[in-house]
Amino acid sequence: MTDLIDREVLINAGGLRIASRSKSGRGKPILRVSFKITKTLQKEPNVAEVTIWNLAQDSRSALQEKGILTEIEAGYFDNTSLIFKGDLDYGATTRDGADWITTLQSSDGSRQYRSSRINLSFDKGTAMGDALRTAAEAMGLGLGNITDELGKGLPRESATEFVKGLVLSGRAPEQFDKIVKRAGFNWSIQDGQVQITRAGGVVNPNEVIVLQPGSGLIGSPERGEDGIVKATALLQPELLPGKKVQIRAVKRDDKFEVDGFYRIEKLDIVGDTGGGEWYSIIEAKPL
Secondary structure, eight states: OOOGGGEEEEEEETTEEEESSOTTOSSSOSSOEEEEEEEESSSSOOEEEEEEESOOHHHHHHTTOTTOEEEEEEEETTEEEEEEEEEEEEEEEEEETTEEEEEEEEETTHHHHHHOEEEEEEOTTEEHHHHHHHHHHHTTSBOTTHHHHHHTOOOTTSOSEETTOEEEEEEHHHHHHHHHHHHTEEEEEETTEEEEEETTOOSSTTOEEEEOTTTTEEEEEEEOTTSOEEEEEEOOTTOOTTOEEEEEEEEETTEEEEEEEEEEEEEEEEEETTSSOEEEEEEEEEO
């Protein structure tokens, strides 16, 4: 377990900034904050739940407004990174003895996912890449890694253009899904940005995160019957769905019994400045 003194959480909710420690620096956190964030490669929005103890009354009241943009940073003393960005779906405060406990529930890109609509028509001969970018922009999300992925060329099975044209009309995620599938990609929403991945591919393939004893890995990974490996590491913001990891675990006679490359399919980020968990828990598929 990491030193509690070093744990740090920063929350920006609609301009209201909440910090787990005072500006004076290192020392015991002034607020207890816990969180659980779940991210996947699925197109449904990622979700976050945050609990804060004993906020000031004005802050508690401000956190009841639905839809405000919520950003969560976490890490260690003077070194935090963004771990979630989304819209506030629910905020409420309850009394538990002497404590005021505020609970926030947010989802990533939920407003666009649930309510945005697309009405677009593409002429015959429209390039697949142009249609993909236009549809993403119409959905109201950032382009994310779309430009980078298209720069590598379309997947081999993809059509390069719409020979007969195309009309998209209806709920944005459903219509966008049609374009993405025809282009040969899968997609998800990551911190308000569209992320596309090729079948079996990874984000930034030249970047590999190594998890092994002594460099963040905790305990031994669990391998399921479907080949999916579940591994727990100290909280590392760079661990994200779609990223490539090398897991090296259980060292015996100077050799690693588990040593392979995987793509992160699901990620749970859990933490509590008051003690206990401060982990990134991944489910990863062999490459």
